[in-house]
Amino acid sequence: RQAAIAAVTNYSVNSPPIQFADTPAQDYYSVNVFNKSVMKERLPKAVFKSLISTIESGEKLDPNVADIVASAMKDWAIEKGATHYAHIFYPLTGATAEKHDSFLSPTSDGSTLSEFSGKQLIQGEPDGSSFPTGGIRVTSQARGYTIWDVTSPAYLMENPNGTTLCIPTAFVSWTGEALDKKTPVLRSMQALNKQAQRILKLFGHQDGAFVASTAGPEQEYFLVDRHFYFARPDLLNAGRTLFGCKPPKGQEFDDHYFGAIPERVLAFMLDAERELFKLGIPVKTRHNEVAPGQFEIAPVFESANLAADHQQLMMITLDRIAKKYGMACLMHEKPFAGVNGSGKHVNWSMGSSSQGNLLDPGDTPHDNAQFLVFCAAVIRAVHLHQGLLRAVVATAGNDHRLGANEAPPAIISIFLGDQLSDIFDQIKAGGASSSIDSGTLTVGVDTLPLFAKDAGDRNRTSPFAFTGNRFEFRAVGSNQSIAGPLVAMNTIIAESVDFCATKLELATQGDPDKLNGAIQELLTEIINDHSAIIFNGDGYSDEWHAEAAERGLLNLKSTPDALPALQTPETLAMFEKYEVLSERELESRLETYLEQYCLTVDVEANLTISMAKKLIFPAAIRYQSELASTCANLKLVGYDFDTDTLDTVTMLVKSLQDSISRLEYAVADESPTTSLDEARHRCDAVLTSMLAVRNCVDQLEGIVADDLWPLPTYQEMLFIK
Ligand code: ADP
Ligand code: MG
Numbered sequence: 242r243q244a245a246i247a248a249v250t251n252y253s254v255n256s257p258p259i260q261f262a263d264t265p266a267q268d269y270y271s272v273n274v275f276n277k278s279v280m281k282e283r284l285p286k287a288v289f290k291s292l293i294s295t296i297e298s299g300e301k302l303d304p305n306v307a308d309i310v311a312s313a314m315k316d317w318a319i320e321k322g323a324t325h326y327a328h329i330f331y332p333l334t335g336a337t338a339e340k341h342d343s344f345l346s347p348t349s350d351g352s353t354l355s356e357f358s359g360k361q362l363i364q365g366e367p368d369g370s371s372f373p374t375g376g377i378r379v380t381s382q383a384r385g386y387t388i389w390d391v392t393s394p395a396y397l398m399e400n401p402n403g404t405t406l407c408i409p410t411a412f413v414s415w416t417g418e419a420l421d422k423k424t425p426v427l428r429s430m431q432a433l434n435k436q437a438q439r440i441l442k443l444f445g446h447q448d449g450a451f452v453a454s455t456a457g458p459e460q461e462y463f464l465v466d467r468h469f470y471f472a473r474p475d476l477l478n479a480g481r482t483l484f485g486c487k488p489p490k491g492q493e494f495d496d497h498y499f500g501a502i503p504e505r506v507l508a509f510m511l512d513a514e515r516e517l518f519k520l521g522i523p524v525k526t527r528h529n530e531v532a533p534g535q536f537e538i539a540p541v542f543e544s545a546n547l548a549a550d551h552q553q554l555m556m557i558t559l560d561r562i563a564k565k566y567g568m569a570c571l572m573h574e575k576p577f578a579g580v581n582g583s584g585k586h587v588n589w590s591m592g593s594s595s596q597g598n599l600l601d602p603g604d605t606p607h608d609n610a611q612f613l614v615f616c617a618a619v620i621r622a623v624h625l626h627q628g629l630l631r632a633v634v635a636t637a638g639n640d641h642r643l644g645a646n647e648a649p650p651a652i653i654s655i656f657l658g659d660q661l662s663d664i665f666d667q668i669k670a671g672g673a674s675s676s677i678d679s680g681t682l683t684v685g686v687d688t689l690p691l692f693a694k695d696a697g698d699r700n701r702t703s704p705f706a707f708t709g710n711r712f713e714f715r716a717v718g719s720n721q722s723i724a725g726p727l728v729a730m731n732t733i734i735a736e737s738v739d740f741c742a743t744k745l746e747l748a749t750q751g752d753p754d755k756l757n758g759a760i761q762e763l764l765t766e767i768i769n770d771h772s773a774i775i776f777n778g779d780g781y782s783d784e785w786h787a788e789a790a791e792r793g794l795l796n797l798k799s800t801p802d803a804l805p806a807l808q809t810p811e812t813l814a815m816f817e818k819y820e821v822l823s824e825r826e827l828e829s830r831l832e833t834y835l836e837q838y839c840l841t842v843d844v845e846a847n848l849t850i851s852m853a854k855k856l857i858f859p860a861a862i863r864y865q866s867e868l869a870s871t872c873a874n875l876k877l878v879g880y881d882f883d884t885d886t887l888d889t890v891t892m893l894v895k896s897l898q899d900s901i902s903r904l905e906y907a908v909a910d911e912s913p914t915t916s917l918d919e920a921r922h923r924c925d926a927v928l929t930s931m932l933a934v935r936n937c938v939d940q941l942e943g944i945v946a947d948d949l950w951p952l953p954t955y956q957e958m959l960f961i962k
Contacts, residue, residue: 242472242950242951242952242953243948244468245466245468245469245471245472245953246468246953246957248466248468249466249468249469249957252466252505252567254505254508254566254567256512256565256566258508259511259512259515261511266514266515266518269515269518269519270518270519270521271518271519271520271521272519273321273396273397273398273399273519273520273521274394274395274396274397274520274521275314275317275318275394275395275396275406276394276521277293277394279317280292280293280310280313283313283316283317284309284310284313285309288306288309288310291303291306292306292310292391295391295392296391296392297451297594298449298450298451299431299434299451302391304359304363306359307359307360307362307363307389308358308359309359310359310362311357311358311359311361311362312357314357314362314395314406315344315355315356315357315406318344318395318397318404318406319344319355321397321404322397322399322403322404323344323397323403323404323405323406324343324344324345324403324404324405325341325342325343325344325403325405325406326341326342326344326357326361326405326406326407326408327339327340327341327342327398327405327406327407327408328340328365328367328387328389328408328410329407329408329409329410329550330367330387330409330410330411330412330421330423331412331421331422331423331549331550331553331722331724332372332373332412332420332421332422333372333373333374333375333420333421333422333829333830333833333834333837334372334373334837335422335720335721335722337553337554337557338367338372338412339405339407340365340367340387341405342361342365344356344357362389362408363388363389364386364387364388364389365386365387365410366384366385366386366387367385367387367412372385372412372420373833373836373837374414374420374829374833375828375829375830375831375832375833375836376828376829376832377414377418377420377825377826377829384414384415385412385413385414385415385420386412386413386414386415387410387411387412388410388411388412388413389408389409389410390409390410390411390423390427390546392427392544392546392547393409393546393547393550394409394521395407395408395409396520396521399519409423409550410423411423411424411427412424418823418825418826418829419822419826422549422722422724422725422728423546423549423550423724425724425728425821425822425826426545426546426549426724426727426728426731427546428819428820428821428822429454429727429728429731429732429735429819429821430453430454430544430545430546430731432731432732432735432819432820432821433452433454433591433731433732433734433735433738434451434452434453435735436735436736436738436739436742437452437591437599437615437735437738438452439738439739439742439746440611440614440615440738440741440742440745441593441596441611443742443745443746443749443756444610444611444756445753446595446596448595450593450594450595450596451593451594452591452592452593452596452599453544453545453591453592453593454544454545454589454590454591454727454730454731454734455542455543455544455545455548455589455590455591455592455598455711456542456543456544456545456548456549456587456588456589456723456727457539457540457541457542457543457548457587457588457711458539458540458548458552458585458586458587458588458717458723459526459537459538459539459585459586459588460537460538460539460552460555460556460559460572460585460719461530461535461536461537461583461584461585461719462535462536462537462538462559462570462571462572462583462719463532463534463535463536463570463571463576463577463583464506464509464534464536464563464568464569464570464571465534465568465569465571465958465959466567466568466569466958467564467567467568467569468567469953469957469958470568470569472952472953473952473953473958474848474851474852474856475845475848475849475852476569476571476576478844478848479573479841479844479845479848480571480572480573480576480638480720481571481573481575481576481577481638481641481845482576482577482578482955482958483845483848483849483852483931483935484852484853484857484935484938484939484942484952485577485578485939485942485952485954485955486939486942486943486954486955487578487579487580487955488954488955488956488959488960489956502527502528502529502536505566505567505568506536506568508566509562509563509565509566509568510527510536510538512562512565512566513538513558513559513562513563514527514538516558516561516562517540517554517555517558520551520554520558521551522540522551522554522555523540523541523543524538524539524540524541524555525539525540525541526538526539527539530581530583531581531647532577532580532581532959533580533959533960534958534959534960535580535581535583538555538559540555542588542590542711545589545727545731548723548727549722549723549724549727552585552722552723553722556572559572560572571583572719572720573638573719573720574636574638574639574641574642574718574719574720575638575641575642575645577955577958577959578641578935579955580955580959581647581648582641582642582645582647582648582719583642583718583719583720584642584648584649584715584716584717584718584719585717585718585719585721585723586713586714586715586717587713587714587717587723587726587727587730588708588711588712588713588714589711589712589713589714589727589730590710590711590712591615591734598710598711599611599612599615600612600615600616600619600710600711600712601710602710610757610760613664613760613764614741614745614760614763614764615738616661616707617665617741617763617764617767617768618734618737618738618740618741618767619655619712619734619737620655620657620665620767620768620771620772620774620775621737621740621741621767621770621771622730622733622734622736622737623653623655623705623733623774624770624771624773624774625733625737625771625811626729626733626811626812626815627653627774627794627795628795628797628803628806628809628812629729629733629806629807629809629812630653630704630705630714630716630726630729630730630733631651631653631716631795631797631803631806632729632797632803632804632805632806632807633725633726633728633729633807634716634717634718634721634725634726635797635799635800635803635804635834635838636718636720636721636800636834636837636838636841637800637837637838637841637842637845638718638720638841639716639717639718639720639721639800640798640799640800640924642718643704643716644798648715648716649702649703649704649715649716649780650702650704650780650781650785650786650796651796651797651798651803652704652780652785652786652789652794652795652796653704653705653716653774653794653795654703654704654705654774654775654776654780654789654794655703655705655706655707655712655774655775655776656700656703656705656706656707656775656776656777657707657775657777658700658707658777659777661707662775662777665764665768665772665775668761668764668765668768669765669768669769669772700777700780701715702779702780702781703715703776703777703780704716704780712730714726714730728821728822731821732815732816732819732821733815735819736815736818736819741763741767744759744762744763744766745759745760745763748762748763773792773793773794774794776788776789799924800834800838800920800924801835801838801917801920801921801923801924804831804834804835804838804917804920805831805917807827807830807831807834808827808828808831812827813827832916835916835917835919835920836916838920838923839916839919839920839923842923842924842927842928843908843923843927845931846904846907846908846927846930846931847908849904849931849934849935850901850904850905850908850934852952853897853901853934853938854901856951856952857897857938857941857951857952858894858897858898858901859951860941860945860949860950860951861890861893861894861897861941861945862894863949864890864944864945864946864949865887865890865891865894867946868884868886868887868890869887872884872887886944889944890941890944890945893937893940893941893944894941896937897934897937897938897941900930900933900934900936900937901934903930903933904927904930904931904933904934906930907922907926907927907930908927910922910926942954
């Protein structure tokens with residue numbers, strides 16, 4: 242620890258500063274992406290057109306174009322220094338996986354030929370047998386295929402010693418079942434588009450431009466010096482501290498939030514942003530977050546599938562560049578107890594190239610009516626599927642955050658803001674119906690144009706908030722892939738939009754004059770049935786917990802409570818109906834996530850045991866023995882020594898030993914049989930026993946002599962820059 246402190250104090254940046262004056266940031270943008278403009282330049286016109294219609298309108302890929310695209314891609318990549326290509330895929334672990342192959346193949350005359358065929362572009366076969374599949378694929382049928390996702394552009398990953406052409410792919414079993422996070426994102430986007438088109442058609446918009454869900458994820462993270470990181474086995478192996486007292490100065494002063502960014506951190510940010518720019522990731526904002534050592538980065542929103550891929554790349558890049566600046570980037574939801582955790586706010590909307598953002602209130606009564614229908618569809622969806630939304634953010638890490646007093650509560654509710662709530666209140670009261678005249682729906686027209694897009698009354702306690710022209714799902718964990726939450730949002734909203742379209746189609750029977758009346762009826766019905774989910778107050782308060790229970794809202798506190806919501810009959814039927822996930826695929830996901838939860842807790846429990854035994858206990862008894870010998874010596878020379886401290890240390894050492902034994906016992910317990918029972922056992926017995934150990938350790942940290950304490954403290958990790 243002392244060596245780490247010294248090293249941190251003497252740190253200086255050793256990479257040369259970036260000269261943005263020589264190369265302006267915009268010259269970096271997308272230089273490593275095989276994007277539309279590169280394609281246009283390098284592909285025959287017909288091939289380019291065919292590819293673009295697949296990318297933009299979701300049309301089936303013409304297999305004949307693959308060879309030509311592959312060859313152009315290969316030439317482009319080799320010109321830029323690539324030696325290998327890799328199919329990139331997104332297994333259920335939430336990580337990013339890649340399998341590399343060289344472009345070079347040996348020929349019979351002993352030389353080599355660089356080749357990359359359409360077949361190699363379209364399909365790969367990684368040996369994915371060790372990825373979790375929740376029982377879909379037994380090892381003897383380990384074949385899994387990666388399939389080129391045309392809608393997410395290929396890019397180059399640079400490394401000082403070589404460059405790789407990366408091709409985003411979906412990962413499926415040989416029976417065609419999804420083994421990954423991407424496949425259902427693509428399927429759910431299709432489902433949403435199909436249903437949204439029906440509403441647009443009712444409003445007279447028939448151009449058919451693809452309605453894509455859009456996502457803008459805000460990533461929170463902590464930075465700590467790598468010397469500290471390596472001196473903390475818990476940070477290194479579990480991503481969070483399993484021990485540590487709250488620092489004397491924490492975040493009470495709110496002096497870090499939006500404060501000046503420390504120089505080393507800024508250097509890191511500029512470098513990371515440049516790398517992200519090269520990959521075509523439109524990063525936009527950066528700032529200090531609430532906790533000391535905590536920061537946020539957010540890109541401009543993109544189509545959901547692309548945003549999900551970019552978000553994975555963003556996490557990898559932050560991690561990689563932090564190392565270059567001697568830091569570790571912690572993306573765990575709760576690296577430090579007693580200090581704010583990290584989330585990933587997923588801003589979500591839907592829109593098309595011709596209609597723009599469908600959750601934008603708009604200026605005309607016509608636009609407003611359409612907006613209200615889509616908005617009501619979201620409200621209905623969130624109310625009906627609150628359990629599912631909770632389940633898709635349920636992870637061991639996020640459990641430390643949700644429901645604690647600084648993150649959205651585990652109860653899912655919607656913040657609408659005063660103005661929009663007022664409009665829905667009017668509709669509910671039936672007041673708005675009187676203002677339907679001359680064929681125009683004037684629901685709330687008086688108030689809507691005043692709608693402040695960046696309303697100041699932003700409610701940070703809400704897990705699902707309307708923020709002017711989009712919804713912000715704030716319960717997502719900082720370490721999570723955003724794919725799962727996007728699949729859930731796309732699918733529940735597709736289902737709800739389907740419900741609305743069906744009602745409106747039935748009521749109007751093709752007669753546009755009947756639309757306004759039908760909308761009024763639909764909105765009234767939705768708001769009557771689903772307004773229980775709307776809550777604009779303080780989500781942290783005890784009153785809200787009581788009121789939410791009265792309203793019949795779910796309060797699923799932990800991962801084992803929440804994950805079974807993936808398998809309710811309604812959820813199964815919905816995913817099946819919109820062809821997003823089959824029953825088997827969903828079941829495999831539940832199995833995998835339960836397993837991930839157990840594995841995570843097990844690693845933490847074993848670390849707790851080994852650190853408590855091998856680092857903390859020795860430090861405590863050394864101090865104990867120092868105190869004891871001082872006490873004995875003083876007695877010898879006739880002084881009375883107050884043994885309070887010795888007594889406390891002795892008592893804590895005893896509790897520490899006992900609590901370690903109890904944790905060991907809980908870890909060894911093999912009585913749970915089903916995966917869900919195993920997860921419950923981790924939650925109820927293992928995690929609580931870990932907390933008991935932590936409690937002793939943290940008390941010891943407050944007493945044991947500083948020079949004997951083996952672990953870098955919160956104070957050191959959070960404040961030394
Ligand atoms: P704040 O911290 O105030 O919520 P940020 O600027 O950090 O706001 O992040 C807002 C995010 O919302 C950005 O990623 C932005 O691109 C995204 N966003 C804006 N409009 C949409 C939209 N229509 N669909 C999805 N995301 C959007
Ligand atoms: Mg934000």
